[in-house]
Amino acid sequence: MKSSILTIGISICALNSYAQDSLQMRKISDEIMLHGTCYENLRVLTKTIGHRISGSPEAARAVTWGEKAMKEAGADKVWLQAADVPYWYRGKESLYLKMGKEYKKVRALSLGNSEGTYGKTLEAPIIMVHNFDEFKALPESEVKGKIVFFDYRFRQDFVFTFEGYGDAVRYRWASPSIAAQKGAVGVIIRSMSTGKDDFPHTGGMHYTDSIKKIPEMSLGNITADELERACEKGAPMAKMTSECHMMPQPVHSFNVIGEIKGTETPERIITVGGHLDSWDVGEGATDDGAGCVQSIEIIRAFKALGLKPKCTIRAVLFMNEENGDRGGEAYADSAKAKNEHHVLAIESDAGGFSPRGIGLEMPDSLKQQITKYKNLFLQYGVYDFSREEGGTDIGPLKKQMNVPLAGLLPDSQRYFDLHHTDNDTFEQVNHRELKLGAVVMAQLIYLVSEHGLN
Amino acid sequence: MKSSILTIGISICALNSYAQDSLQMRKISDEIMLHGTCYENLRVLTKTIGHRISGSPEAARAVTWGEKAMKEAGADKVWLQAADVPYWYRGKESLYLKMGKEYKKVRALSLGNSEGTYGKTLEAPIIMVHNFDEFKALPESEVKGKIVFFDYRFRQDFVFTFEGYGDAVRYRWASPSIAAQKGAVGVIIRSMSTGKDDFPHTGGMHYTDSIKKIPEMSLGNITADELERACEKGAPMAKMTSECHMMPQPVHSFNVIGEIKGTETPERIITVGGHLDSWDVGEGATDDGAGCVQSIEIIRAFKALGLKPKCTIRAVLFMNEENGDRGGEAYADSAKAKNEHHVLAIESDAGGFSPRGIGLEMPDSLKQQITKYKNLFLQYGVYDFSREEGGTDIGPLKKQMNVPLAGLLPDSQRYFDLHHTDNDTFEQVNHRELKLGAVVMAQLIYLVSEHGLN
Numbered sequence: 054m055k056s057s058i059l060t061i062g063i064s065i066c067a068l069n070s071y072a073q074d075s076l077q078m079r080k081i082s083d084e085i086m087l088h089g090t091c092y093e094n095l096r097v098l099t100k101t102i103g104h105r106i107s108g109s110p111e112a113a114r115a116v117t118w119g120e121k122a123m124k125e126a127g128a129d130k131v132w133l134q135a136a137d138v139p140y141w142y143r144g145k146e147s148l149y150l151k152m153g154k155e156y157k158k159v160r161a162l163s164l165g166n167s168e169g170t171y172g173k174t175l176e177a178p179i180i181m182v183h184n185f186d187e188f189k190a191l192p193e194s195e196v197k198g199k200i201v202f203f204d205y206r207f208r209q210d211f212v213f214t215f216e217g218y219g220d221a222v223r224y225r226w227a228s229p230s231i232a233a234q235k236g237a238v239g240v241i242i243r244s245m246s247t248g249k250d251d252f253p254h255t256g257g258m259h260y261t262d263s264i265k266k267i268p269e270m271s272l273g274n275i276t277a278d279e280l281e282r283a284c285e286k287g288a289p290m291a292k293m294t295s296e297c298h299m300m301p302q303p304v305h306s307f308n309v310i311g312e313i314k315g316t317e318t319p320e321r322i323i324t325v326g327g328h329l330d331s332w333d334v335g336e337g338a339t340d341d342g343a344g345c346v347q348s349i350e351i352i353r354a355f356k357a358l359g360l361k362p363k364c365t366i367r368a369v370l371f372m373n374e375e376n377g378d379r380g381g382e383a384y385a386d387s388a389k390a391k392n393e394h395h396v397l398a399i400e401s402d403a404g405g406f407s408p409r410g411i412g413l414e415m416p417d418s419l420k421q422q423i424t425k426y427k428n429l430f431l432q433y434g435v436y437d438f439s440r441e442e443g444g445t446d447i448g449p450l451k452k453q454m455n456v457p458l459a460g461l462l463p464d465s466q467r468y469f470d471l472h473h474t475d476n477d478t479f480e481q482v483n484h485r486e487l488k489l490g491a492v493v494m495a496q497l498i499y500l501v502s503e504h505g506l507n
Numbered sequence: 508m509k510s511s512i513l514t515i516g517i518s519i520c521a522l523n524s525y526a527q528d529s530l531q532m533r534k535i536s537d538e539i540m541l542h543g544t545c546y547e548n549l550r551v552l553t554k555t556i557g558h559r560i561s562g563s564p565e566a567a568r569a570v571t572w573g574e575k576a577m578k579e580a581g582a583d584k585v586w587l588q589a590a591d592v593p594y595w596y597r598g599k600e601s602l603y604l605k606m607g608k609e610y611k612k613v614r615a616l617s618l619g620n621s622e623g624t625y626g627k628t629l630e631a632p633i634i635m636v637h638n639f640d641e642f643k644a645l646p647e648s649e650v651k652g653k654i655v656f657f658d659y660r661f662r663q664d665f666v667f668t669f670e671g672y673g674d675a676v677r678y679r680w681a682s683p684s685i686a687a688q689k690g691a692v693g694v695i696i697r698s699m700s701t702g703k704d705d706f707p708h709t710g711g712m713h714y715t716d717s718i719k720k721i722p723e724m725s726l727g728n729i730t731a732d733e734l735e736r737a738c739e740k741g742a743p744m745a746k747m748t749s750e751c752h753m754m755p756q757p758v759h760s761f762n763v764i765g766e767i768k769g770t771e772t773p774e775r776i777i778t779v780g781g782h783l784d785s786w787d788v789g790e791g792a793t794d795d796g797a798g799c800v801q802s803i804e805i806i807r808a809f810k811a812l813g814l815k816p817k818c819t820i821r822a823v824l825f826m827n828e829e830n831g832d833r834g835g836e837a838y839a840d841s842a843k844a845k846n847e848h849h850v851l852a853i854e855s856d857a858g859g860f861s862p863r864g865i866g867l868e869m870p871d872s873l874k875q876q877i878t879k880y881k882n883l884f885l886q887y888g889v890y891d892f893s894r895e896e897g898g899t900d901i902g903p904l905k906k907q908m909n910v911p912l913a914g915l916l917p918d919s920q921r922y923f924d925l926h927h928t929d930n931d932t933f934e935q936v937n938h939r940e941l942k943l944g945a946v947v948m949a950q951l952i953y954l955v956s957e958h959g960l961n
Contacts, residue, residue, distance in 0.1 A: 086663050210540050464940075
C-alpha cells in the first residue's frame, strides 16, 4: 500500500511539475514574442556595423556593440574575454572568363584563408571536373598550368540541407592542395549553394603544408552553369586577380560574455551562444548575427520575467568561429583553468529560422533527460531531438571538459541560399522566426536550470 | 502454431509494405526536389500575369495559363469547369490623415467587397477604439458622423499564426456594419498583420443586410501606430476617397482541372488543389499561387516517375476562394450531381513554406489510418497531424458529400506578414520550401491511393 501511495505521490508531483514547466515555458514564449528586442538588436548590428570578419575594425566595433547590448539586456555582469585571432584580408579581386569570343567579368569570391595572385593577373585555360574521382583520373599533363573548375553540385535531394553541405564542402576546403599536386595554377569551384541565383559563396578553405598555395575562387550557380556549358563545348580561359592573403600577425580580439548569477547553485553554469564574427560579405545576419541576438535575448527575457535561475546562465558572443575557433578555444581554456562546472552549452549557428529541433551531443542518459520534455516543446514547433549536433564554438568545451552540448536546429531550407554571401542580410531574417528560436533555447535553459542534467 | 506463423507472416508483410512506402516516398521527394518545375511555374504565373482577382481579365488569363501548365505536366485529361463569380473592382483610392497640423497621404487599402465613397471625398473626424467592447460602450452621439478606427492588434503571442488571424479577422469582416449602426460614416482598421512594416492588408469583408454600407480601409502597422498615438493626443481627421464597388453582374469564370486516371479503381477520386484567384494586390504568390503550382507538380511528378495510381488523382485550380468560394461550390455541385466517389480532398492554401503538418478534417477512424504513416513523414519535417484543418475550396465537398478533408500545414510564421499585400510576391517564396510542400502532398496521395481510406 505504502509503495502505491508513494507512486501516486510521485505521479502527482510529476504532473504538478509538468504543469508548472508548461506554464513557465508559455510565459517565456509570450515575453519574447511580445516584447523581444532581438530583431531590433539584429537590425542595429547588421545595419550599423555590417559584416565583421575576425581581426577587422568591424569585428572590434561589434565587440563594443555586444558589450553594450548585453548590459542593456540586464546581465548581472558583462565582460570581455581575450582571444588572438587570424585576420584574413580580401582586398580587390576580379575574375574574367572567356567562354565565347571575349572575356567577360563574372561575379566571384576568393575563398576564405586563400592566397591571391599577389597583385598579378593569372591567365590560364580552364579544365572542368565534376568530382575528385574525375580529377584523380586525369594525367598530370592535362592539369599542369591550368585552372581546375571543380563543378560539384550541392545535392538538393537531401531534405536536411546541412547533409548536402557536409557532402559538398570538401570541394571548397581541399581542392587547391589536391589540384596543386598535379601542377594546377588555380581553382574555381561551384559554390556550396542551394540558391537559384548567382551569388557566389565564400567560406573557409585550407592548404596542406608543403604543397604550393594556389588561389581559389567560387562562382554562383548561374555562372557555374554557364561555365559548365562552355567547358562541354570548348576550352574556356580565365583571368584571375586577387589581393587576398592571411595577415602575418594575429589580432587581439575578444569574446563578449554576459551572465545571470544562479541563485541556488551559482557554480553550475549553462552557456548559450552564437558567433560574433562573420565572413566579409553581406551583413552576417543569418550567420550568425541571429545566434548572437538570440543569446542576448535570453538574458533579457529572464530578467524581464524576474526569473531567478538556480544555475548561472552565460550568454557568449564567440569570436572567430569562421576561420579558427579561437574564441571557442579561449572560452574552454578559461573554463578548464578555473575548473568551472558546465552543466550544458547550447549554440545557435544555423540561422534565425523557425526552430524544429534541438541537436544533442551528449551521452544517452543525458539525452533521455532532455527528450522527456519533448511533448512540452511540440506546441513551439520543436519535435526533432534525434540529431547529434552541438556547435563549433562550444565544441572545445566538450573536447576539453566533456561538457554536454546542444544545438538549435531551425528549419534548414533557406540557410544555404544565403550562407557566406552578399545576400546574408537583415532583410532575410523574419522577426517571428528569430524570436521563436530564442524562445526555445530560453525554455531549454529554464528546464535544465530547474531540474538539472546529470 | 499456425496463428504465430500467421502473425509473423502479417508482420513481415507490414514491414515490407512500410519499406516499400518509405522507398516510394523517397522517390517522390527526389523527383520533386531535383526536377520539380513548380517554382518556375510560379515565376511565370506571378511575373507574367501577377495578381488576379475573380472576374478580372487577369483571372481569365490565369485560367488559360493553368490549362496549359496542367497539359505540360502530363495530365491524362484537362478541362475547365464553369463557375460564375462576383467581380469586386478597386479603382482609384486614397486616404489622407491629419494627425498634426496638416493632412498627409498614407498607405491604405479598401477592404475587399466594400463600397467606396462613390467618387466623392469623405472627410470626418476619427474616433479610436481598441476592440468591440470599447465600441459598444460608446454612446451613439460620440460615433455619429465619424470614422471609427478599430485599432485591434494581431496577437503575436500565438505561435501558430492562424490562431491570431482567427482572433483578429472579425474586425475586418464585421466592423463597418457594427459601426454604421451608431451612425459612423466610415471605418479604418489596423491590418490583420504580423508585419513589422507598413504594408496594408486587404481581404474580404461583409455588410449585414439592411444596414448602411460604409467604406472600410486598412492601414499597415507603422501607420496604425502613428494614428494610435495621434488619437491618444488629440482628434485626428481623415479624408477618404475610393471608387471601389461590387460589379452588378457576376462574371463567367472557371476552375481548371487536370486528371490522372486511376488504374485499379478509377472511380475513386483523390482531389488536390489550391486557388487560382488572388486579391488585387501583390502577385498572389504565397496566397495562393503556391498551392496551384504544387498541385500541378503532383501530376507532373506522378507522370515523370511512371507511378500508376490505383485511384484517380485530380489537381484542381479553384476560382474565387477569396470572395465567394464559387469555384469550390461548383466543384462539389458537379461531384454530387455525378455521384462521384471522393476518397480524400487535400488543399494547400497556407503558403509555400516548409511543411510541418497535415490538418485532418475527418472522423477519428480515418484520422487513425493517416496518422499511422506519421513516422514515414518525420524525415520530411512533417510531425503535426493534430489540427482540424481542411481548406475553403474543398469545404463544400465535405458539406455536400461528407468527403474527408486534409490541409497542408506549412510553417506559419511568415504568412501574415505577406497575406493580401503588395508584398505577396514571387521573391518571398523559397524554391526548396515550395517543393517540399508538393513532396508531402504527393506522398500522402500516394499512400491513400495505394492503401485506401475508408
